[in-house]
């Protein structure tokens with residue numbers, strides 16, 4: 047990052063045929079032209095210099111990077127040093143007495159777009175993208191974006207851009223750009239011709255702030271309808287509503303008061319827990335790819351072709367990821383029938399995307415053509431990576447890895463999608479454990495963004511690096527984890543199901559608990575989730591883990607009894623809830639409560655009223671506690687990695703930043719003390735399951751956070 051305003055902004059004069067000058071002000075703050083202090087200072091200095099120079103007739107703001115500007119320098123947020131504030135810079139630009147023209151040679155986001163909006167003219171190329179993504183950081187554009195964009199782009203377009211944070215192609219923003227050239231290579235020369243035209247026509251100064259919005263085009267109903275339209279995806283989020291209010295202010299208030307209102311709303315957002323959480327998550331996601339297991343010098347293997355073993359639920363979805371990225375896949379099944387079924391399901395998925403207009407018929411065929419089915423291991427002789435997604439049994443995994451060891455060429459990466467089995471034991475079936483790694487996809491594998499990359503005892507740095515980088519190519523967010531039962535995500539979720547079941551025995555109704563968790567911000571509560579995934583999945587896992595749970599006779603006993611009665615969830619029309627034919631809406635079943643009462647009586651558990659706070663704490667705190675153990679054991683390298691896993695793999699609300707950030711926000715002492723309280727109050731059960739992790743205890747007592755580690 048450049049610290050010096052002279053370096054961050056370059057000033058050049060370009061002589062015109064009549065001897066006058068254009069001042070070219072280049073932002074040059076690699077890599078993304080973030081509007082750091084040095085850039086803001088540099089812009090002020092350069093604009094003042096241009097204004098003071100009588101030979102300069104117009105000012106052009108452009109960039110020496112591939113982006114016009116990526117926006118605010120988020121790393122400055124923590125310091126609280128905003129001087130000089132961006133609005134001051136933009137005020138200077140907008141009120142300049144010479145025409146100012148922004149030439150966008152690349153994307154402009156957030157503050158970058160706000161710079162352009164404060165100029166008097168804007169020029170770019172058609173495919174260029176601009177956007178105001180602040181909402182994704184829990185804030186809103188705070189340098190006039192919410193006031194200027196509606197004046198230029200129209201209220202509806204501005205609402206869409208500001209509330210969704212999504213970038214839009216310049217070609218779709220005729221109100222924003224005065225000239226949109228087709229060919230980016232021609233941009234600079236056409237932009238300079240445009241400047242000359244502006245000057246030849248009298249050098250009109252057009253301030254965005256002077257434009258008015260016809261309020262009849264943006265009645266109150268428009269905003270209310272907009273609110274209703276986004277209610278589902280914005281559930282629980284603080285910033286989107288403030289974004290709407292800011293745009294409303296652009297319609298109802300004069301510019302200066304509108305700016306003030308924007309400032310107040312910006313501050314409200316900036317000081318919210320959600321902004322802290324979302325900004326934490328922004329960095330967490332980026333930090334997930336920084337791992338210590340390899341460095342710049344570690345070679346990366348070329349993955350040109352992939353083999354996948356097993357065309358079931360996971361294998362099919364995994365195959366689609368590679369095919370979507372243009373990487374050919376050979377899909378292997380034991381029997382032709384299973385193979386045909388798997389391939390037909392993939393085709394159906396693509397055809398359904400085509401029906402929704404997401405793919406053309408030709409693209410469906412192109413993707414299917416990249417998929418080759420086989421029942422013969424010899425067809426894997428030319429692949430560079432194999433991902434195994436067969437039944438979750440060690441014998442079957444061994445059989446597959448032995449077969450792979452025989453047919454695959456040297457240097458092939460052998461990956462397993464196992465959710466629970468010991469990767470090191472799987473690797474031991476081969477003569478090349480250094481090439482074995484876990485690639486734990488989440489279901490549906492073609493949709494879920496998360497990939498847990500599991501490093502085995504012998505996985506080589508080269509193999510780890512290749513897989514971490516490959517994840518990006520197939521549009522996944524990879525988090526590197528170590529080997530243990532359930533790895534990070536599923537290991538932590540174990541307590542979630544356990545506590546939910548136990549609280550039902552203690553008198554909680556499933557719909558009450560599900561509501562508490564839904565209101566916390568997860569897409570659904572544990573009972574709905576269990577029914578959707580199939581209660582039998584957990585049942586089989588428990589059967590194989592009796593030695594770890596048999597000391598607790600209450601352990602998921604209700605779920606076990608329900609499965610034994612054939613109540614395996616949605617697919618059976620009954621689980622913890624009942625489901626009407628063809629409906630996914632859970633219907634509470636009094637029979638389940640009766641069963642809970644009987645079991646509680648049998649186990650000597652007294653039923654009582656449990657508060658919503660207790661429900662939330664008993665669901666969330668053991669999960670966080672397990673996260674602390676995972677950190678202590680080095681299964682996850684940093685607490686932010688756990689947050690990434692929970693947001694992308696389990697729908698943990700991003701506005702809470704993930705479970706570890708949530709714990710940091712409420713304070714580790716709160717979590718620790720509550721763990722101690724439940725340990726002491728819940729008798730033998732509490733002693734088994736609520737012992738605080740030593741790391742949690744230590745950090746709580748030192749007044750520290752997981753993020754401090």
Ligand code: NAD
Nearest residue numbers: 356357358359360379380384435436437438463464465489
């Ligand atoms: P599945 O039963 O849907 O599919 C397994 C497929 O493997 C079947 O089509 C089967 O015919 C095939 N198969 C079995 N043995 C084989 C062999 N020796 N050679 C070739 N093909 C063989 O199971 P799934 O849900 O896709 O799970 C597969 C793996 O993925 C398991 O290890 C599981 O733990 C893991 N996983 C599952 C999920 C999930 O939500 N379903 C999530 C993450 C990981």
